[in-house]
Amino acid sequence: MAVxxxxxxxxxxxxxxxxxxxxxxxxxxxxDVGKLGGVFRITDGLQKDFGEDRVIDTPxxxxxxxxxxxxxxxxxxxxxxxxxxDGFVFPAYDQIVTQLAKMHARALGKVKLPVVVRIPxxxxxxxxxxxxxxxxxxxxxxAGLKVVSPSNASDAYWxxxxxxxxxxxxxxxxxxxxxxxxxxxxxEAIPGPLHSARVAREGSDLTLAxxxxxxxxxxxxxxxxxxxxxxxxxxxxxxxxxIDFDTVQxxxxxxxxxxxxxxxxxxxxxxxEIAARITERCFYxxxxxxxxxxxxxxxxxxxxxxxxxxxxxxxxLDAVDRSLAY
Amino acid sequence: MTVESTAARKPRRSSKRVSAAKKPQxxxxxxxxxxxxxxVRVEHPDxxxxxxxxxxxxxxxxxxxxxxxxxxxxxxxxxxxxxLWASLLGQEAAQIGSxxxxxxxDYVFPTYREHGVAWCRGVDxxxxxxxxxxxxxxxxxxxxxxxxxxxxxIGSQTLHATGYAMGxxxxxxxxxxxxxxxxxxxxxxxxxxxxxxSAVYNAPVVFFCQNNQWAISEPTERQTRVPLYxxxxxxxxxxxxxxxxxxxxxxxxxxxxLERARRGEGPTLVEAFTYRMGAHTTSDDPTRYRHDEDxxxxxxxxxxxxxxxxxxxxxxxxxxxxxSLEEESDVLAKRVREAVRAxxxxxxxxxxxxxxxxxxxxxxxxxxxxxxxxxxxxxxGK
Numbered sequence: 001m002a003v004x005x006x007x008x009x010x011x012x013x014x015x016x017x018x019x020x021x022x023x024x025x026x027x028x029x030x031x032d033v034g035k036l037g038g039v040f041r042i043t044d045g046l047q048k049d050f051g052e053d054r055v056i057d058t059p060x061x062x063x064x065x066x067x068x069x070x071x072x073x074x075x076x077x078x079x080x081x082x083x084x085x086d087g088f089v090f091p092a093y094d095q096i097v098t099q100l101a102k103m104h105a106r107a108l109g110k111v112k113l114p115v116v117v118r119i120p121x122x123x124x125x126x127x128x129x130x131x132x133x134x135x136x137x138x139x140x141x142x143a144g145l146k147v148v149s150p151s152n153a154s155d156a157y158w159x160x161x162x163x164x165x166x167x168x169x170x171x172x173x174x175x176x177x178x179x180x181x182x183x184x185x186x187x188e189a190i191p192g193p194l195h196s197a198r199v200a201r202e203g204s205d206l207t208l209a210x211x212x213x214x215x216x217x218x219x220x221x222x223x224x225x226x227x228x229x230x231x232x233x234x235x236x237x238x239x240x241x242x243i244d245f246d247t248v249q250x251x252x253x254x255x256x257x258x259x260x261x262x263x264x265x266x267x268x269x270x271x272x273e274i275a276a277r278i279t280e281r282c283f284y285x286x287x288x289x290x291x292x293x294x295x296x297x298x299x300x301x302x303x304x305x306x307x308x309x310x311x312x313x314x315x316x317l318d319a320v321d322r323s324l325a326y
Numbered sequence: 327m328t329v330e331s332t333a334a335r336k337p338r339r340s341s342k343r344v345s346a347a348k349k350p351q352x353x354x355x356x357x358x359x360x361x362x363x364x365x366v367r368v369e370h371p372d373x374x375x376x377x378x379x380x381x382x383x384x385x386x387x388x389x390x391x392x393x394x395x396x397x398x399x400x401x402x403x404x405x406x407x408x409x410l411w412a413s414l415l416g417q418e419a420a421q422i423g424s425x426x427x428x429x430x431x432d433y434v435f436p437t438y439r440e441h442g443v444a445w446c447r448g449v450d451x452x453x454x455x456x457x458x459x460x461x462x463x464x465x466x467x468x469x470x471x472x473x474x475x476x477x478x479x480i481g482s483q484t485l486h487a488t489g490y491a492m493g494x495x496x497x498x499x500x501x502x503x504x505x506x507x508x509x510x511x512x513x514x515x516x517x518x519x520x521x522x523x524s525a526v527y528n529a530p531v532v533f534f535c536q537n538n539q540w541a542i543s544e545p546t547e548r549q550t551r552v553p554l555y556x557x558x559x560x561x562x563x564x565x566x567x568x569x570x571x572x573x574x575x576x577x578x579x580x581x582x583x584l585e586r587a588r589r590g591e592g593p594t595l596v597e598a599f600t601y602r603m604g605a606h607t608t609s610d611d612p613t614r615y616r617h618d619e620d621x622x623x624x625x626x627x628x629x630x631x632x633x634x635x636x637x638x639x640x641x642x643x644x645x646x647x648x649x650s651l652e653e654e655s656d657v658l659a660k661r662v663r664e665a666v667r668a669x670x671x672x673x674x675x676x677x678x679x680x681x682x683x684x685x686x687x688x689x690x691x692x693x694x695x696x697x698x699x700x701x702x703x704x705x706x707g708k
Contacts, residue, residue: 068485108679
């Protein structure tokens, strides 16, 4: 059964299962990933089938998880590490930035660090503090790391396969509020390159660029705009480092307008980088400045306010209107 | 070669006396010692060692050559050939003793001061100088000698060692892993986490802490209220304090800890009680924070001197040995000098190399931009 309709979370689970089956060097590590199957059940059933030696419940220490994963990678293993929530990654930030990202270069290429750090990220689930953040720019800024985020079940399955096969460290951001969204997964398909963007919807008036949880919002915005006679193209970036600027550029060359959407704060966010690069590349094709829609420069708010903080359909369409008004 | 019989713990008393005045913590715990500062062989109930004259001379040679290399590197920094040097002066016994306890298949995770351990692993000393000259960040192949790159951020490598040891255990190998760190690093969270992980997974790792009394300007009292080796108890594995200036004791204690790891009995913390005779690095000025008399007291416990005394008193080495070693030191020093001066600056484009194993579009783009920028000067020059 090659094509199945799966929730995004289950697609990740199937992808991990496939990786454990295919490569005996693949290990799963994290807090509660064993019997519990992870707090989001992404590793559900894996310890039962692959044993405690390969699906490893770790002590509650994020730096320790990533630091020991580095040691295991140096020994020839391919650890896939789970950080329980976005806001809990910072104790491991030092190991990720100063060690994981730089060790291949420090050794002049003589060691490889095939470590995947999976992080459920983003808001929209009514969680308490530190459970709804979008820190992807903090990792994309670091040379030596690759940063990706799937927006749908098929990408979740395939991008995780490709991240595990990568010889570089990959920070794999999972859109936690989309875990339960179902999509078709063809486990026998031939996937495109991991770091390529994808045109998720074609349009001619304006390009919306997004990734992870915001792709769905942008698709809904495009559908709503269509009813008003506006044709929006949606580019699912999929990878934040590297960014497939060629695909974005080609889209903007057609539409002349770009709005970048992410949950992370706009200030120094990936939208800033995309705006700068696309302005350089498409200066004469742009009909309006590149606009950004995202979080505010404030701590992620209490859950009762998050609907106001997170970019929703209306805020995206507001930016679309502002762009089209130029 | 005979090993001294019951002869007395007296020397331990003398070593205590030297340090007791300033450092109350050193007066309580027992040090494992097999060779006193006066060069007298003593017995210890838990650790024994029986080395041939050849092996003893070998340890002496290792320490002398390491010290000479280290001194040469300090001089090269003063001459402007190196940007920085972190001297191991005074810690030769801790490093050679522990380094010589290792098997080839064991794996070492050093700090940036383990020049003596690198020597024991067969890493060419000139390889250690690249990062201090600024031509690379290490660059040797860690798997050639099972000697990982120097780690500068304090304590981070203890987790890498623990993870590596977890991998060794998974592979069913009987190798062991050793993580070096210092008294300052003992305050780092990563070190605490490595103790936790190694304990709960029973990882075959030895934590070798060189307590050289100083973390740049901060004395050990600023890092801990208990002797460092006692920390192990709270994590559920043994800790032992060894005279870090006694190469025989360091060898015996490390060997025993490694054997324990190989038997699947998990980690051990070894605290080698020693002294950083030099500055933290060539950028440091210890006269601002420590007293000469402190250093003088430790000079009396010099690791090389005590082994020489023993070799001479026991007739295990003759003048010809010492003279030829002197000559060998000179040759090594000359080779190091020449190698450093001949070390070329890396190619401009090298900064882009090895950022990623599988490549990265942005790196490719920036490399091409930089190459074009550089080339534009060449064209102007025509």
